[in-house]
Amino acid sequence: MKYSRAILAALLLIVTAHSAAAADPPTVESVLGAVVLLQSEVPADARTAMSLGRQRYGNGIVIDSDGLIVTIGHVILEADAVTVTTGGGKTVPAHVVAYDHPTGLGLVRADEPLDVRPMAFADSAGAQVGDPVIVAGAGGPETAIQAHIVSRRGFVGYWEYILDDAIFTMPPYNVFGGAAMVDANGRLLGIGSLFVPDAVGPGEHGPGNMFVPVDLLKAILADLIADGRSPQSVRPWLGMITRETHGGLFVARASRDSPAQLAGIRSGSILVGLQGKSIKSQEDFYRRLWASGAPGVTVRLSVIDPKGEPRDVDVVTSDRYDWLRFKPGERR
Numbered sequence: 001m002k003y004s005r006a007i008l009a010a011l012l013l014i015v016t017a018h019s020a021a022a023a024d025p026p027t028v029e030s031v032l033g034a035v036v037l038l039q040s041e042v043p044a045d046a047r048t049a050m051s052l053g054r055q056r057y058g059n060g061i062v063i064d065s066d067g068l069i070v071t072i073g074h075v076i077l078e079a080d081a082v083t084v085t086t087g088g089g090k091t092v093p094a095h096v097v098a099y100d101h102p103t104g105l106g107l108v109r110a111d112e113p114l115d116v117r118p119m120a121f122a123d124s125a126g127a128q129v130g131d132p133v134i135v136a137g138a139g140g141p142e143t144a145i146q147a148h149i150v151s152r153r154g155f156v157g158y159w160e161y162i163l164d165d166a167i168f169t170m171p172p173y174n175v176f177g178g179a180a181m182v183d184a185n186g187r188l189l190g191i192g193s194l195f196v197p198d199a200v201g202p203g204e205h206g207p208g209n210m211f212v213p214v215d216l217l218k219a220i221l222a223d224l225i226a227d228g229r230s231p232q233s234v235r236p237w238l239g240m241i242t243r244e245t246h247g248g249l250f251v252a253r254a255s256r257d258s259p260a261q262l263a264g265i266r267s268g269s270i271l272v273g274l275q276g277k278s279i280k281s282q283e284d285f286y287r288r289l290w291a292s293g294a295p296g297v298t299v300r301l302s303v304i305d306p307k308g309e310p311r312d313v314d315v316v317t318s319d320r321y322d323w324l325r326f327k328p329g330e331r332r
Contacts, residue, residue, distance in 0.1 A: 026117065028141050031186040033087045034062045034119035037138035038071055038094075038108065038178065040079035046325045047255070048078050058177035059137045060084065060108065061188055062118050067110030068225075070217060071178035072193050073099045076106045078325050084110050087140045098224035101320060102232045103216045104161065104193055107224055119180065122187035124213035127152075127167060133189060134182040135209070137175040145173055147181075147208075150200050155210060156283045158241050158252070160320075163212065168199040170208035181211045188214050229321065235290045236297050236317030240265065244282050248272040248304070258323065263315040266306060273302030273312075295319035 042054045058075030062068070069084065076082055082094040092114065097107040127133075129149050136144040147169040155166040167190050173179055179192030190211030199208025220230040239258020242249040249271040254261040271279055275292065279285045292299050301313045 026186055029087075030117045031119065031182070032134075032136050032140050032144060032180075033116045035136050035138050035140075035143075035180045036060050036062060036069065036087070036114070036116070037085040038069070038075055039083045039085070040076050041081040042078050043080050043325065046078035047323060048074075052077065059175065059179045059192065061178070061180045061191065062110075062114060062116050063121070063188070064118050067094070067112075067114050068097070069094070069108045069110065070191055071106050071108065072191055072212070073101070073104050073106035075177050076108055082108050084108070084114065085138065086114055086116055087138065088115075090114065098228045100220060100224055100230050100233055101161070102230060102235075103212055103220070104163070105191060105212055105217055105224075119182070120187045121214050121218060122183045122185065122189045124167070124189050124215040127183070127189050127213075132184065133169060135169060135173045135179055135192070136182060137173070137179045137192075143175075145171070147171060147173070150206070150208060153201070154283075156281075156286070158243055158282070160237060160240070160286055160289075162283060162286055163210075165213060166193075167211040167213055168196065168208055169211065170199050170206060172199075172207045173209050176209045179209075190214055191217070233321070234295065234319065236292060236295050236299070237320040237323070238265075238289065238299075238315060238317060239320075239323065242271065242282060242285075245270065248279055249282060249285060255323075259315050259318050263301075263313050265301070265303065265313060265315070268306035270304040271301055272304060272310075273300075275300055276302075289317075292317075295322075 038058050038060045040056045042049050056075050060069035060071040076096050084094045085091045092110050092112040094108045094110045097109050099106045131149045133147050134144050135147045150170045151168040155163045176192040181190040183189050190213050194210040196210050200206040223230045238260045239255040240260045241253040251269040253267050254265045298316050304310050
């Protein structure tokens with residue numbers, strides 16, 4: 001359900017009281033006004049145009065006075081045009097600053113002043129199961145809902161992605177991409193990533209959302225601004241969408257021109273080994289792949305092809321960023 005104004009005000013009493021001596025103390029509207037609407041346009045030849053769409057919408061959170069905005073990466077990945085719309089209806093162009101695959105986060109910067117108060121960072125390491133939070137998208141208090149943290153755990157994504165400590169909330173928020181999870185002090189705890197059917201835990205029905213903890217952003221923010229990516233993003237990549245199955249990983253798809261496709265890995269194949277050792281799980285596979293060396297290292301996959309024939313395939317890995325149609329940090 002949506003927060004009433006009284007509940008929102010109560011949750012922000014602490015930040016207001018602590019700022020009573022300030023010339024311009026924060027209000028509910030000014031805190032949640034940091035959440036803005038993002039619209040991105042992606043060129044037709046972008047690698048992610050088919051899977052994620054050419055026109056994308058999501059939320060972003062303004063985090064500094066120069067218009068730097070954090071969002072979830074898929075909203076702006078490979079975009080060549082981005083616009084920002086504030087709660088007051090002001091629309092300005094923006095440009096992509098960074099995309100970080102290990103965290104899933106992206107940064108854009110508005111090209112003109114936004115005239116909104118940046119949202120301060122919380123200490124997400126201290127957020128606990130049961131804590132009440134505000135989940136808000138663009139639009140101010142009217143779009144905010146009351147939620148609670150229901151679990152903290154690792155998350156493994158089929159797109160060669162692992163988040164060691166994701167934060168899960170209930171009830172679900174529909175416009176979750178880049179939404180802000182805000183603590184009772186009006187500070188940013190996490191950035192909205194996904195809708196999940198099992199927020200409480202694997203195998204337990206309960207729809208909710210997954211958030212990327214803001215502490216992950218704090219640790220790499222300087223690198224993202226300087227280089228468009230974090231050092232952790234430089235790791236070998238295969239380009240497969242996989243799902244766990246009995247005895248291995250089912251290959252749902254190998255991306256076009258990816259190392260896996262170029263090596264002859266086809267949809268319907270089952271991966272059963274890496275470097276001569278059995279694959280225990282998706283997480284096991286990814287961690288061992290990333291530990292195998294830098295992008296360009298050759299790895300041996302043991303595969304059962306769609307016809308049921310076992311074989312070993314040597315795959316020359318690459319850097320995911322070389323495959324994408326844009327380079328983070330470059331203005332197009």
